[in-house]
Structures are given as C-alpha cells and as structure tokens.
Amino acid sequence: MNSIGKKISDTRKLKGLTQEELAELSKVNLRTIQRIENNKNEPRGKTLSMICDVLQIDKAHLQELNQLSQKKTVTAFIIDGIFLILLNLLLVSIIGYLTLPPEATINSKTGAILLSFFIPFFIVHFTQKMSATERTIKFGFGFVAQIILFLVVQGFINTCKIGFRSWTFSCILIFIGVLFYGKIMFKPQK
Template sequence: MNSIGKKISDARKLKGFTQEELAELSKVNLRTIQRIENNNNEPRGKTLSLICDVLQIDKADLQGLNQLSENKTMTSYIINGIFLILLNIIIVGTIGYLTLPIEANTNSKVGAILLSFFIPFFIVHFTQKIRATKRLLKFGIGFAAYLLLLMCVQGFIGGCRIGFRSWIFSCILIFIGVLFYGEILYKPEK
C-alpha cells in the first residue's frame, strides 16, 4: 500500500467505518475508496478533501506523506544505481584480473570461467521476478562497457587478439548467456 492509501485505511478502521460507510458519508464512490486503499488510485482534489473531512484527517499531512514517499523513491533509485555500478565494476574487475594478465595461468582462467557461470547463476536465483532483458541490462552492462573500452584502447584487431588469447571473451559469453537464459537452468523446487 502507498502511504496515503494506508493512512486512509488505518484512519477508517480507527473510526470504525466500513468502506461502504466511508463511501456513503464522504459521497465518494465505493469502488474509488477500494482503489485508493488497494493502492490502485491516489486521491486528489475534491475526493481527497471529502475523505479527509469525514475521517477528520489533515489533508496537508497526507500530501506530505506523498512527497516523503517520492523522496524515498528517488533516494532508493540513486542508491540502487550506485550499487549496480559498483557491482558491475567488481564483477568485471574480478574476471578481468583472473584472465587478462599475460602471466595468468590456466588455473586462474578456469577459475574465471567458473565464476562466469556461478555469479550470474546466483544473480538469477535472487532476481527471478525480473525479466531476462532487464536483468541483462542491470548486471551485464559492465561487460559491454569493458568491451567498448578494450576496443577503444587496443583497437578492434588488438582487442580481439587480447580477448581470445586471455579467455575474456569466453567468460563474457558464458556470463551473458547464463544471465539471460539462467531461468532455464534454475528450476526451483515446488
């Protein structure tokens, strides 16, 4: 429930009104009251005034709750964005560290391949409700930036030579593939 719908629902219950009684007293349609309390609609203008008058709540308090809710949403978007950027940098940095140095041995490259499978597998496990394309955009964008940077710095031919020799392309393909098709691999118990 959004904060306004919850506040109206709580105030109505505190006053001992049913939704039908609130609708009748406030001269607002019952379906509108239900939509407001179920977070399908947000009351504005006259509807909000009528409901607040019956429930004896201050309209300004409810509008302040809405503004606070919008601020929390913006803050959570910023925090989530920073987290996703850092997570992408850590994932790309870890796999790049294991594969790119010239002295990297086969063990570290195999470790990078394993991480390229298991990291996105766990991401899929914890983000099952997200569509595959959205998951790919959130957690795979670091590799796109990495490939773009590699091609800009080394040129296309040099970037391809480094990518194939170091196994980084293999790791990226595995990571992206598991991230996108991971739901097929992961079948939770029912």
C-alpha cells in the first residue's frame, strides 16, 4: 500500500470512521475513497485537501511520505538488481566450477547436473506468482552472459567443444528449462 492510501486508511480507522462516513464528510465519492485506500488512485489537489480537512492531516506531510515511499522503491529496485546480479554470478560460478576444469570428474559433473535441477526448482517454488519468462530472465541471464563471453573469447567451434565436453551446456539447458517450465511440477495454489 502506498503511503498516502495507507495513512488515510489508518487515520480514518483511528478516528472511528467508515469509508462511507469519510466520503460523506469530505464530499468525495465513496468509490474514490475506496480506490485511494486500495492504491488504485492517488488523491491530488482538491480531493486530497477535502480528505485531509476531515481527517485533520497535514497535506504537506502526506506528500512528503509519498516522496519518501518513492525513494524507497527506487532504492529497493537498485538493491534487488545488485542481488540478482550477484546471485547469477554465484550460480554461473558454481556450475562452472563443477564442470569446466580439466580435472572435473564424473562425480562433480553429476553434482552440477543435480544442482542444475534442484536450484531452479527451489527458485520456482518460491517465485510461483512470477511469470515463467520473468523468472527465466531474472535468474538465468548469468548463463546467457556466460555463453556470450565464451563465444567472444573462444569462438563458436571451441565454445561448442568446451560446452558439450564439460557438460556445461547440459547444465545450462536443464537450469533454464526448470526455471521456465518448473511451475508445472507444483499444484496450483488456492
């Protein structure tokens, strides 16, 4: 809930008013009050002034709260972006560490295959409300970057040799496939 809608809702409840009563006292449509409190509208100008007068709230304070809320949203977006970049680097590093070195054994490669299934499986479990495309982009872009880096550094032929010989491509395909199609393994939540 944005800060203005939440503040209006909380103050209305503290004063013991219903939405209908607030609408009547402020001469604002009931549907408008409901939409403001449900974050479907943000009150401005005269509407905000009339609601603030009835609830005895400082209009300037509400607008400052809204600006702070927007700054927090930008900060949260930046922090989420940094976290996703670090998580993708970690995932690529784990799979690469288990498959790419020449001394990688069948055991480490098998472990990479298992991790390529179970890590995205748990990601899907915790992000079921996210679309498959969004989840794949957010949690799989590290592997796309890895393939592009291999192509630039090694060339197409060497990248294919390294990728298939080391099982890295198999791991990437499993990982991306489970991210995208993994939701079918879960029953729909009611």
